[in-house]
Amino acid sequence: MSGRPDATERGSAPAEPQPVPAAGTTASTRDVRVSPHGTAAIPGARVVQVQKSLMVHNDGVAAANREAFRGSLVLNVVSSPGSGKTALLERTVRDLDGDLSVAIVVGDLETDNDAERLHAAGAPSVQIVTGTVCHLEAEMVARAVDQLDLGGLDVLVIENVGNLVCPAAWDLGEDLRVTMLSVTEGEDKPLKYPRIFKDADAVLINKIDIAEVVGFDRVRALDAVRKVAPGARVFELSARTGEGVGDWLDYLRERRRLKASAIAAAATDAS
Numbered sequence: 001m002s003g004r005p006d007a008t009e010r011g012s013a014p015a016e017p018q019p020v021p022a023a024g025t026t027a028s029t030r031d032v033r034v035s036p037h038g039t040a041a042i043p044g045a046r047v048v049q050v051q052k053s054l055m056v057h058n059d060g061v062a063a064a065n066r067e068a069f070r071g072s073l074v075l076n077v078v079s080s081p082g083s084g085k086t087a088l089l090e091r092t093v094r095d096l097d098g099d100l101s102v103a104i105v106v107g108d109l110e111t112d113n114d115a116e117r118l119h120a121a122g123a124p125s126v127q128i129v130t131g132t133v134c135h136l137e138a139e140m141v142a143r144a145v146d147q148l149d150l151g152g153l154d155v156l157v158i159e160n161v162g163n164l165v166c167p168a169a170w171d172l173g174e175d176l177r178v179t180m181l182s183v184t185e186g187e188d189k190p191l192k193y194p195r196i197f198k199d200a201d202a203v204l205i206n207k208i209d210i211a212e213v214v215g216f217d218r219v220r221a222l223d224a225v226r227k228v229a230p231g232a233r234v235f236e237l238s239a240r241t242g243e244g245v246g247d248w249l250d251y252l253r254e255r256r257r258l259k260a261s262a263i264a265a266a267a268t269d270a271s
Contacts, residue, residue, distance in 0.1 A: 058170060061138035065173025068142075070263060072153045073256040076174035078196055080189075081162030083182040084206040086114045088239035088248075089157060090121040095242075095249055097122055100154040100256060105144045107136040107161040114159065123157075124148055135166035138173055154256055164193040175259065179232075180204040183216035190224040197225065202233045202251065209238040 066074075079085050086106075093102050103124040106115045115127035126144045128136060141158055150156070158174060160167045179200035181189045184207060190197040197203060203225050211218065218236075225234055233251060237244030 055169070058138045061142055062171040062173040065138055065142050065145075066175075068145075069150070069156060069173055069175075072150060072156045073176070073252070073259050074156045074158065074174045075176050075178050076158045076160060076167075076172050077178045077180065078160045078164070078167045079162060079180035080164050080182075080185060083162070083180045083185065084239045085159050085162070085180055086117055088180070088204070088206060088237070088245075089118055089123075089159060091239050091242065091245055092157075092249065092252070093118065093121040093123040095245065096155070096252070100253065101152065102155045102157060103148050103150075103153055104157045104159060105136075105141055105148075106159045107140070109134075109161065118159075130161055134161055134163045135170050136160050136172060137170055141172050155252060164189070164196045168193075168195040168199065176201040176255065178202045178204060179229075180206055181221075182207040183211040183221075184214050187217045187221035188224055190221075190228040194228045197228045197232070200229050200232045202235065203229060204248065205234065205236045206239055208236050209241045209243060 077085055077089070089104060093104075096102055102122075104115070104118045105126050105128065106112075106118065107128045107130055108114060109130055109132070112127035112129070115125040118125040126147045128140050128144050130136070130140075136158065145156070148156075158172055160172075177200050179197050179202075181203070183205065190203075205221060205225075208216075222234065225232065235244060235248045235251070237248055239245070
């Protein structure tokens with residue numbers, strides 16, 4: 001198990017992933033709605049059972065993903081809608097060009113706009129259209145990456161659906177959970193949505209170029225992050241101007257180097 005909250009704690013309806021089409025770049029999903037019958041004494045019993053079963057299944061697929069992704073550094077990037085995930089990933093792809101190879105799996109409720117933007121920036125990209133589902137699941141990601149060539153890939157980025165609640169419980173097989181907030185969202189976002197920040201390996205504070213204009217209190221924001229995620233690396237940056245992005249890129253390079261070294265050491269021990 002992943003150790004993340006059970007789906008029953010989140011109270012959201014589960015979703016069953018659908019296969020990625022053999023051709024094209026779009027994967028679709030649909031809602032699963034379970035109506036209990038013959039359980040009058042405990043009306044929600046069937047729903048709870050299915051939700052727990054989905055979480056167990058998800059954790060198993062996530063473990064398989066982690067093994068399949070072992071040659072690449074894998075990020076699961078989560079945030080509210082409009083925080084600037086795609087803009088930062090566009091800059092990240094361009095700035096790492098010639099240094100690290102990057103591919104991206106994108107989750108959105110509708111459209112493949114973000115995947116098109118990231119492809120234009122230079123990254124092979126696959127869009128998962130989730131419909132009404134507010135998060136990605138490990139099996140969706142597993143089927144989406146069938147569209148990508150993982151051989152020799154340095155970094156795989158999973159840009160999750162814009163939501164600070166639903167994605168928190170779902171392990172996708174990533175190495176790093178990256179949580180982003182923008183200065184326009186307020187300083188107390190980590191305190192309002194602690195789970196998604198608590199599990200973060202890195203927290204990105206984006207749009208710092210307009211922090212003064214919107215009255216963003218940097219000290220309060222950093223204090224909120226430290227209270228909820230004291231072990232997370234914090235990066236203050238602007239995807240638009242590039243301010244602070246260099247430190248973020250250095251972090252990715254270092255984490256990629258550390259994973260490659262660990263893989264090499266394990267191969268030596270096994271030989």
